[in-house]
Amino acid sequence: MNQALPISIQIYSLRNAGDLDRQLDIAAQAGFRQVELIGSLLEDAADTRNKLQARGLSASSSHLSMAMLRERLQKVVAACETIGFTQLVMPAVPPAERDSDAAYWRALGSELGDFAHRLADQGIGLAYHNHDWELRAKENGATALELLFESAGASPLGWQVDVAWLVRGGADPLPWLRRYTGRVVSAHAKDLAPAGEKLDEDGWADVGHGVMDWPTLSAACREAGARFLAAEHDNPSDGERFARNAFAYLHQLGA
Numbered sequence: 001m002n003q004a005l006p007i008s009i010q011i012y013s014l015r016n017a018g019d020l021d022r023q024l025d026i027a028a029q030a031g032f033r034q035v036e037l038i039g040s041l042l043e044d045a046a047d048t049r050n051k052l053q054a055r056g057l058s059a060s061s062s063h064l065s066m067a068m069l070r071e072r073l074q075k076v077v078a079a080c081e082t083i084g085f086t087q088l089v090m091p092a093v094p095p096a097e098r099d100s101d102a103a104y105w106r107a108l109g110s111e112l113g114d115f116a117h118r119l120a121d122q123g124i125g126l127a128y129h130n131h132d133w134e135l136r137a138k139e140n141g142a143t144a145l146e147l148l149f150e151s152a153g154a155s156p157l158g159w160q161v162d163v164a165w166l167v168r169g170g171a172d173p174l175p176w177l178r179r180y181t182g183r184v185v186s187a188h189a190k191d192l193a194p195a196g197e198k199l200d201e202d203g204w205a206d207v208g209h210g211v212m213d214w215p216t217l218s219a220a221c222r223e224a225g226a227r228f229l230a231a232e233h234d235n236p237s238d239g240e241r242f243a244r245n246a247f248a249y250l251h252q253l254g255a
């Protein structure tokens with residue numbers, strides 16, 4: 001039997017539930033012991049570390065913007081050391097840039113690859129997180145995501161695969177996971193509601209409460225190299241419900 005993957009929760013999912021103290025309380029009370037941070041929480045790293053430790057939590061990783069990578073790289077590295085984690089994820093490009101041409105995505109992949117090398121020299125991993133817009137064909141049928149990873153080349157740039165966004169973009173996640181085995185470092189675990197349902201939550205569902213085959217998908221993520229799963233919901237109407245449901249499902253799944 002494969003060893004279960006650690007379970008984290010992307011704190012962005014709880015942004016509407018209250019301040020950071022409340023968000024962390026919800027995560028801890030639901031059963032989580034790890035949290036995936038967002039870039040703003042790296043600004044006062046000592047405060048973030050103290051809030052986590054007070055609840056028996058640790059950070060699995062953190063999202064951060066390209067701007068932070070470009071402008072405050074050493075501050076980010078120091079924050080990783082203070083809080084005590086070694087995985088960063090660049091989760092999205094600005095809306096105005098999401099339909100850019102092939103040259104843009106090649107340049108982004110090259111730049112992220114360079115940052116991945118620089119961070120690896122300091123013991124920190126860097127990954128890219130997908131949505132659905134990276135599945136748009138850009139050049140000779142190649143998608144933006146393919147061009148990005150092609151340009152990253154042999155760099156240590158990883159992939160935090162958001163499986164539900166792949167499905168929403170019309171892709172079968174399993175071939176993508178097989179193709180990028182070794183580049184996958186983690187996965188976001190969320191779900192899609194049946195068509196026409198959960199419209200107040202933008203059609204998303206708590207992981208295990210939608211239409212996706214998470215027993216198969218979690219195994220495929222593990223086989224592709226994922227070291228943890230981060231529960232996420234882009235727009236939950238009730239953050240506490242989401243956190244409880246997500247932890248209970250992933251825990252019993254033996255993710």
